[in-house]
Amino acid sequence: MNHFFKLLNFEINRFIKIYASLLAIVIIIQTIGVAVVSNSFVNRANEMMMENRWTQEEFIKSNGKMSFSEFMNSFWFAGPIAIAATALIFYIFLIWYREWYGKNTFIYRLLMLPASRYSIYFAKALAIFLMVLGLVGVQILVLPLENELFKVIVPNALREVLAVKDLIYTNAITMVLIPSTFTQFLLHYSAGLMAVFTLFTAILMERSYRFKGIIFGVLYCAAVLALFSAPLFIAAMLDMGNMLYPMEFLMVEIVLGFIASVCSILIGHQLLTKKVSV
Amino acid sequence: MIEVKNLTKKFGRRRVLENVSFTAEKGQITCLIGINGVGKTTTLKAIMGLTPYKSGTILIDNEPISKQVYEKITFIPDAAIMPPSMTIGEALVFMQDFYSNWNNERALELLKFFNLKEEFRIAELSKGNTAKVNLLMGLAIDVDYILMDEPFSGIDIFSREQIANVFTSHLIEDRGVIITTHEINDIEHLIDKVILLDNGSVLKEFYTEEMRSQEGKSVIDVMREVYRA
Amino acid sequence: MDLSFNNRDPVYLQVVRYFKEQIAIGDLTAGQEISSRRELAGLLKINPNTAQKAYKEMEEQGLITTERNFPSRITTDEKILNAVREELILEAVSSFIASVRPIKVPLDELIKMVSEKYSQPGE
Numbered sequence: 001m002n003h004f005f006k007l008l009n010f011e012i013n014r015f016i017k018i019y020a021s022l023l024a025i026v027i028i029i030q031t032i033g034v035a036v037v038s039n040s041f042v043n044r045a046n047e048m049m050m051e052n053r054w055t056q057e058e059f060i061k062s063n064g065k066m067s068f069s070e071f072m073n074s075f076w077f078a079g080p081i082a083i084a085a086t087a088l089i090f091y092i093f094l095i096w097y098r099e100w101y102g103k104n105t106f107i108y109r110l111l112m113l114p115a116s117r118y119s120i121y122f123a124k125a126l127a128i129f130l131m132v133l134g135l136v137g138v139q140i141l142v143l144p145l146e147n148e149l150f151k152v153i154v155p156n157a158l159r160e161v162l163a164v165k166d167l168i169y170t171n172a173i174t175m176v177l178i179p180s181t182f183t184q185f186l187l188h189y190s191a192g193l194m195a196v197f198t199l200f201t202a203i204l205m206e207r208s209y210r211f212k213g214i215i216f217g218v219l220y221c222a223a224v225l226a227l228f229s230a231p232l233f234i235a236a237m238l239d240m241g242n243m244l245y246p247m248e249f250l251m252v253e254i255v256l257g258f259i260a261s262v263c264s265i266l267i268g269h270q271l272l273t274k275k276v277s278v
Numbered sequence: 279m280i281e282v283k284n285l286t287k288k289f290g291r292r293r294v295l296e297n298v299s300f301t302a303e304k305g306q307i308t309c310l311i312g313i314n315g316v317g318k319t320t321t322l323k324a325i326m327g328l329t330p331y332k333s334g335t336i337l338i339d340n341e342p343i344s345k346q347v348y349e350k351i352t353f354i355p356d357a358a359i360m361p362p363s364m365t366i367g368e369a370l371v372f373m374q375d376f377y378s379n380w381n382n383e384r385a386l387e388l389l390k391f392f393n394l395k396e397e398f399r400i401a402e403l404s405k406g407n408t409a410k411v412n413l414l415m416g417l418a419i420d421v422d423y424i425l426m427d428e429p430f431s432g433i434d435i436f437s438r439e440q441i442a443n444v445f446t447s448h449l450i451e452d453r454g455v456i457i458t459t460h461e462i463n464d465i466e467h468l469i470d471k472v473i474l475l476d477n478g479s480v481l482k483e484f485y486t487e488e489m490r491s492q493e494g495k496s497v498i499d500v501m502r503e504v505y506r507a
Numbered sequence: 508m509d510l511s512f513n514n515r516d517p518v519y520l521q522v523v524r525y526f527k528e529q530i531a532i533g534d535l536t537a538g539q540e541i542s543s544r545r546e547l548a549g550l551l552k553i554n555p556n557t558a559q560k561a562y563k564e565m566e567e568q569g570l571i572t573t574e575r576n577f578p579s580r581i582t583t584d585e586k587i588l589n590a591v592r593e594e595l596i597l598e599a600v601s602s603f604i605a606s607v608r609p610i611k612v613p614l615d616e617l618i619k620m621v622s623e624k625y626s627q628p629g630e
Contacts (some may be wrong), residue, residue, distance in 0.1 A: 498514065
């Protein structure tokens, strides 16, 4: 256990600089985005009122008030999240491949540590998971501040005031990242973790069997995906979409996800102990 | 004692090791010699559990490799293994964190012996200094066995001398050492035992001093006989 | 210490011989403390086990004595020390004779040449 936390700490530390830059990118681009989107709205409003000799009320009647969700639906909001998400997905691969293909072959040391190979495996998985949570956490913290900035730029009369909570539940991205109930939160993030385990297993297959391993890995991912979506397909194919209640459907998915994760972890550990080659 | 019994390994269809058997004793320096590339490094990796093999048994003091055994045996590849962004000092802290039998006094003694400084960055080390840092980290874990892959190749003559000096000094204590090499010249007098490998098989296993007293042959004499046969 | 070994004779015997030479020329004297096995291995750059074996051989021949937990010393037995000198001289003379005999030089001429050459500086 001790070794696990040391490894986790090590894994986070070695990515911390890039990770911090990712967070910085999110904060900076979004802040700039709030300013740009808000200002352009205000400018447009002023221009239109000037040109058409409208009062504020007339402008609002034809154009509506601006709400913060306009920013959240723009590229300024989604773009940096997509960049950070892509980087983290990429890092799911890099966190393994860097051990072999870095300037130095750290995998030697890693596999020779007097630590269980589970510790190595879970430290990597949890490092990624914590970095995702951290990113979402930062987004939650930054969102109200961005909202304040919006309020500063857009005059009271021209804006629609929405609570941050409502903003989150009306945006497609934040709805997934920051679900409204704890159960949903658990579901979303355990699905994410399962995806990480699945990819890890595919990566370790490649590391163990090289070219053949790539094929095994792709097949494995497809199999997990098929397993996970089987209830949907079966229901659709048999035309009995109403056979399972949503709650039952959820339970089936949870059980399947659990099975898939356990399989991934066991196979991954087996590969890391017996098959992987330095 | 490290016992390798009937070790066989394939890469695809190609056999890399075929029924390799030998032993290496504690307190002795055993040298795996092979002129053609394959086999030596793979054998060391197999002993360390760093590469799978098709069949055979490998025992370290009668135990198979496990996380506990990693405190008894270590492997020193011929390339840098610690993250390049670390300094030597940070690398030592890392090792100390993970190995309960890390001997920091010895690590510092070796730093001095090799004229290395804790502030040196791993990425900036020469090949010779990389080999020294690797050896240092191996010796500072209180292991019983050290496996070294080509410790003398591709490094400058002074680094070679310093590394060879470790083998004859108190720093090696009574550890068992296995080194691989394709060139025996300057280390004939350092080694106790020779295992000649070729194309993944053991051709001959002998003690150097016995060979000299009984047959009056140097290691190179034997190599000539065996490899030219 | 700078000593080069040949690769075909057992290194431990070459080490023993090296000690005998040191004794014969008086660089090592009766009762003198000698380096530990480990130090010797470092000095001569040889395997520590070989150094150990050389010491064992020298103990068996009575050249050195080792008391528990003390460094080894050159023996104080004058008989053995003299014998070492004699042994080395005899060995050298025999090998000289062996190589000169086939030339069939008359003994007086040989002795004359030896005494001339021997007193010359250099070799």
